[in-house]
Amino acid sequence: MKKTVKLLMSVCLSLAMMMSICSFNIQAADDDNVDLYYANINSVYDHGVLQGWNIQGKIAVKNLAYQKNVVVHYTYDDETWKDVSASYEKTSNDGYEIWTFETPMQPSNKYYYRYNCKFAIKYEVNGQTFWDNNETKDYSFKGLNLTNKQDYQLNKCQMLVDRCYYRCGLNGTIMFQDFNPDKEVTVRYTTDNWKTYKDIRAYKHPLYKPYKNMETWIFRIPERADKYEFAIMCEVNGNTFWDNNFDKNYVYTR
Numbered sequence: 001m002k003k004t005v006k007l008l009m010s011v012c013l014s015l016a017m018m019m020s021i022c023s024f025n026i027q028a029a030d031d032d033n034v035d036l037y038y039a040n041i042n043s044v045y046d047h048g049v050l051q052g053w054n055i056q057g058k059i060a061v062k063n064l065a066y067q068k069n070v071v072v073h074y075t076y077d078d079e080t081w082k083d084v085s086a087s088y089e090k091t092s093n094d095g096y097e098i099w100t101f102e103t104p105m106q107p108s109n110k111y112y113y114r115y116n117c118k119f120a121i122k123y124e125v126n127g128q129t130f131w132d133n134n135e136t137k138d139y140s141f142k143g144l145n146l147t148n149k150q151d152y153q154l155n156k157c158q159m160l161v162d163r164c165y166y167r168c169g170l171n172g173t174i175m176f177q178d179f180n181p182d183k184e185v186t187v188r189y190t191t192d193n194w195k196t197y198k199d200i201r202a203y204k205h206p207l208y209k210p211y212k213n214m215e216t217w218i219f220r221i222p223e224r225a226d227k228y229e230f231a232i233m234c235e236v237n238g239n240t241f242w243d244n245n246f247d248k249n250y251v252y253t254r
Helices: none
Strands: 034-046 049-061 068-075 081-085 087-091 097-102 114-125 128-132 139-144 152-154 159-166 170-176 184-190 198-201 215-221 227-236 239-243 250-253
Touching: 034 114, 034 128, 034 139, 049 068, 049 114, 068 097, 081 097, 139 152, 152 159, 159 227, 159 239, 159 250, 170 184, 170 227, 184 215, 198 215
Parallel strands: none
Antiparallel strands: 034 049, 034 152, 049 097, 068 081, 068 114, 087 097, 114 128, 114 139, 159 170, 170 215, 184 198, 184 227, 227 239, 227 250
């Protein structure tokens, strides 16, 4: 069985709020109590038939108290704003809590859909309210799903394993919003549950750019196996960053 692997990890600012009648504007306050990891357009299918779309993603929340409320404030029409609650998933190794969210489905015809969504994240704790609204711009998805050009928003995560497929080994693509030309990208993988592991280099693709404002890197693991586990290492400016799928590693089986 093939599985498309989607990664994620991100960077953001938190914020305080001001509202107008037809738009949602927030005055930014510099803190990192709540940050969007990533969000993406999700196509909803029922028995193989396209039903519609929604937004889903993950949020980084600083654990300031046990009792807290995390919501996503969103609009589909630029006028009517609604809230959907996020749900606690786990605590990451860096101490931040990981919360997930999913907005209600918007219907489409059976073949394609147009999408338009803006959102910001609200974190209520200890009588205080913190916001992440993408530096007062709100996070925004707008377009046609057939163009496949704006399916992701990366923030606290700077890189994304976009897709993997098997063809005489494991092949995959990694998206970066960091355009530093001096970075080195390595895929560390195992086919025997980490009894042993190997490193291979990923390389920047000069032409393939399926998403706006992102670099595309490709990798190929020539070793043939039924199961691969892997993580991504990025070395830049003397620092090393890892993406290990929120401490679970990426797993591909066929």
